Amino acid sequence: xxxxxxxxxTVAASVLDATTARAAxxxxxxEQLSRALTPSDIGRLTATTAxxxxxxxxxxxxxxxxxxxxxxxxxxHGWPGDVAPFARIPLHxxxxxxxxxxxxxxxWLEDAEQWRTRYPEMAHxxxxxxxxxCACLPLRVEERDLGAVVFSFFxxxxxxxxEREFLATVASLCAQALDRARLYAAExxxxxxxxxxxxxxxxxxxxxxxxxxxxxxxxxxRQLADLAVTGIADWSAVHLVRGARVEQVAVxxxxxxxxxxVDRLERRYPRDPEARGGAVEVARTGIPVVLPExxxxxxxxxxxxxxxxxxxxxxxxxSAIVVPLLVRGRSLGALTLVHxxxxxxxxxxxxxxxxxxxxxxxLALDNAALYEQQRLVARTLQTALLPSxxxxxxxxxxxxxxxxxxxxxxxxxxxxxxYDVHPDEERGRWALTVADVxxxxxxxxxxxxxxxxxxxxxxxxxxRPAEVLRRVNAAMLRHHGEARARFAxxxxxxxxxxPDGVSVTLVNGGHPPGLVLRPGAPRSGxxxxxxxxxxxxxxxxxxxxxxxxxxxxxxxxIDIRLDPGDTLVLYTDGVTEARGPAGFFGPExxxxxxxxxxxxxxxxxxxxxxAAVSDFQRxxxxxxxxxxxxxxxx
Amino acid sequence: xxxxxxxxxxxRMSHEGQVVLALRGELDNDTLGVAQxxxxxxxxxxxxxxxxxxxxxxxxGSCGVRLVLLAQHGxxxxxxxxxxxxxxxxxxxxxxxxxxxxxxxxxDRDDPEGxxx
Numbered sequence: 109x110x111x112x113x114x115x116x117x118t119v120a121a122s123v124l125d126a127t128t129a130r131a132a133x134x135x136x137x138x139e140q141l142s143r144a145l146t147p148s149d150i151g152r153l154t155a156t157t158a159x160x161x162x163x164x165x166x167x168x169x170x171x172x173x174x175x176x177x178x179x180x181x182x183x184x185h186g187w188p189g190d191v192a193p194f195a196r197i198p199l200h201x202x203x204x205x206x207x208x209x210x211x212x213x214x215x216w217l218e219d220a221e222q223w224r225t226r227y228p229e230m231a232h233x234x235x236x237x238x239x240x241x242c243a244c245l246p247l248r249v250e251e252r253d254l255g256a257v258v259f260s261f262f263x264x265x266x267x268x269x270x271e272r273e274f275l276a277t278v279a280s281l282c283a284q285a286l287d288r289a290r291l292y293a294a295e296x297x298x299x300x301x302x303x304x305x306x307x308x309x310x311x312x313x314x315x316x317x318x319x320x321x322x323x324x325x326x327x328x329x330r331q332l333a334d335l336a337v338t339g340i341a342d343w344s345a346v347h348l349v350r351g352a353r354v355e356q357v358a359v360x361x362x363x364x365x366x367x368x369x370v371d372r373l374e375r376r377y378p379r380d381p382e383a384r385g386g387a388v389e390v391a392r393t394g395i396p397v398v399l400p401e402x403x404x405x406x407x408x409x410x411x412x413x414x415x416x417x418x419x420x421x422x423x424x425x426x427s428a429i430v431v432p433l434l435v436r437g438r439s440l441g442a443l444t445l446v447h448x449x450x451x452x453x454x455x456x457x458x459x460x461x462x463x464x465x466x467x468x469x470x471l472a473l474d475n476a477a478l479y480e481q482q483r484l485v486a487r488t489l490q491t492a493l494l495p496s497x498x499x500x501x502x503x504x505x506x507x508x509x510x511x512x513x514x515x516x517x518x519x520x521x522x523x524x525x526x527y528d529v530h531p532d533e534e535r536g537r538w539a540l541t542v543a544d545v546x547x548x549x550x551x552x553x554x555x556x557x558x559x560x561x562x563x564x565x566x567x568x569x570x571x572r573p574a575e576v577l578r579r580v581n582a583a584m585l586r587h588h589g590e591a592r593a594r595f596a597x598x599x600x601x602x603x604x605x606x607p608d609g610v611s612v613t614l615v616n617g618g619h620p621p622g623l624v625l626r627p628g629a630p631r632s633g634x635x636x637x638x639x640x641x642x643x644x645x646x647x648x649x650x651x652x653x654x655x656x657x658x659x660x661x662x663x664x665x666i667d668i669r670l671d672p673g674d675t676l677v678l679y680t681d682g683v684t685e686a687r688g689p690a691g692f693f694g695p696e697x698x699x700x701x702x703x704x705x706x707x708x709x710x711x712x713x714x715x716x717x718x719a720a721v722s723d724f725q726r727x728x729x730x731x732x733x734x735x736x737x738x739x740x741x742x
Numbered sequence: 743x744x745x746x747x748x749x750x751x752x753x754r755m756s757h758e759g760q761v762v763l764a765l766r767g768e769l770d771n772d773t774l775g776v777a778q779x780x781x782x783x784x785x786x787x788x789x790x791x792x793x794x795x796x797x798x799x800x801x802x803g804s805c806g807v808r809l810v811l812l813a814q815h816g817x818x819x820x821x822x823x824x825x826x827x828x829x830x831x832x833x834x835x836x837x838x839x840x841x842x843x844x845x846x847x848x849x850d851r852d853d854p855e856g857x858x859x
Contacts, residue, residue: 546804595811597804597840618840653841657811662841685803692801731803 151182219264319472584656618654682733766798797829
């Protein structure tokens with residue numbers, strides 16, 4: 109052992125101490141980094157703990173997003189003055205940190221001289237405030253370039269291999285932590301995106317269901333606006349193009365007071381229908397608008413005066429998206445969504461989702477319009493199938509009624525039931541007809557029309573009722589040739605009034621039996637049969653073959669006498685086969701209803717029967733109903 | 743609130759060249775499609791005799807009658823037979839009113855009335 113031994117031992121001990129301290133420091137840094145979740149936490153630990161560990165006087169950690177040409181400050185520590193200008197630094201070869209990032213190799217500057225020699229353009233910054241040495245280390249994991257860390261020292265520093273290795277280890281720890289945090293953040297973002305997409309899909313599904321709800325179009329749009337403010341916006345509004353105008357049909361916010369505020373605002377400052385911009389313009393042009401920020405200038409431009417501007421500002425609109433309600437290349441209106449107090453923002457990326465939502469509403473609107481058009485055609489056709497008014501028959505009250513089925517329970521409806529009273533003026537008698545063509549739609553309507561006009565033509569020839577029906581039967585067979593399954597049932601009669609009442613000759617082609625109400629008739633007949641209201645109601649049980657199917661038909665006739673006050677009721681099966689919560693309406697119930705209407709006029713009785721059938725189905729008719737009531741005047 | 747939709751079940755049995763379609767439930771516009779499909783499938787097999795057993799129907803609307811008439815028309819055109827079982831309830835009354843009972847091959851026309859029919 110030499111004389112230098114103690115000194116060497118001291119040095120060795122201090123080296124060992126430093127090594128031990130660094131090992132302990134690394135362990136501590138590793139632990140702390142393992143708990144850090146965000147890039148900024150990791151940046152902070154790097155810039156403080158790691159810097160202290162190696163005795164750096166200042167440190168800055170920068171992150172680089174995938175391939176970006178700038179690095180962004182995660183944390184800085186120990187730099188004097190304003191560091192804000194260094195928050196984002198463009199990468200530029202020929203600068204120490206950029207070189208470290210772009211080459212993946214550390215840059216070591218051991219003193220001011222090295223700064224000046226190697227980076228003459230940057231030296232004035234690098235050595236300002238007494239800084240001398242500097243180490244710029246890239247933050248890399250495998251091929252992933254995550255940024256850089258810069259350690260700066262007030263004194264010159266010889267970065268010996270051990271120190272370089274130590275600093276590289278520190279940088280490597282930071283890089284791994286940063287990588288983990290990035291992956292964690294990416295996963296969290298992906299999860300948030302997936303959850304948002306799921307919520308949006310659920311929202312769209314809910315909106316679709318709403319658009320199919322049995323409500324008026326405007327009510328559906330109002331509910332859509334209400335739905336929108338439960339999750340995707342603070343405010344929502346729907347505008348519709350109506351002719352040359354664009355009208356707001358719905359506005360929604362969770363706070364009713366705010367809606368009231370808007371209502372007051374619009375009453376005080378009515379909207380100029382010709383005004384450009386906003387929902388009106390989107391509705392007209394079909395071009396969507398996204399405003400990530402609602403600029404104050406826009407509010408100022410739409411304000412009439414200073415008070416108006418103040419009130420508009422009070423709405424707190426921050427961000428807005430307005431999409432057209434587009435269908436088949438036409439814009440039917442606009443959907444407006446606004447973020448206000450939530451502070452959220454709409455971006456271009458929201459266009460797809462909001463566009464889908466608008467498309468759902470647009471499709472529903474379009475369907476409703478098409479449906480309305482079809483219904484108009486159907487109503488027009490149906491009107492042509494029924495008499496506009498019944499003729500005046502001396503000594504007889506006639507009343508005819510027709511009710512179409514509930515539009516919600518059937519497709520667009522036309523055809524089917526028919527009632528008519530047609531004069532045979534030459535003979536002073538009148539023909540009564542109630543018919544029901546099987547099926548519905550245009551084909552049924554065509555047959556209904558055929559029946560009506562055949563009856564009119566044949567009645568003028570003075571034919572007996574059975575013969576009229578045979579002619580109708582033949583006409584139907586000619587009409588549909590081989591496809592003989594679209595049949596009709598018909599009750600047809602000829603009535604001849606006289607001073608003491610009315611004589612009726614009736615034939616029944618497979619039609620539900622008619623009935624006669626005889627007020628004050630003696631309690632007899634079917635009374636014993638257990639049909640209490642049958643006391644005053646007589647059924648006309650008359651067999652007969654349906655028409656339109658068989659070439660030969662059995663059609664016996666029956667004569668009925670109506671005394672003054674007696675009433676004949678003919679109807680279609682929409683009456684007796686009406687279905688409600690209590691089952692079928694049925695003939696017994698009809699008899700009871702008719703008996704209960706004794707003494708009423710023909711109109712009163714027809715209305716009473718219709719009301720009973722409608723009430724029985726709670727106003728929602730599944731099938732159409734025709735009723736013809738003929739009453740010999742009392 | 744809406745009324746419950748009508749329900750129709752169709753059982754198919756084949757026996758010695760006869761195909762029997764037994765309909766149970768309600769035959770109206772809502773359920774017509776089910777019945778039409780079954781009848782079309784049975785017709786496609788061209789059985790010498792197709793029997794529509796309607797005794798299990800609680801309700802038959804005019805569209806149900808049309809189904810029977812179409813089946814009869816199809817059978818006649820193809821030189822096959824169509825027969826029906828109507829029971830003695832609502833369905834039978836409906837076919838009676840329409841004047842159809844005498845124009846179809848009704849297998850249970852003369853069966854004694856009773857719960858079993």
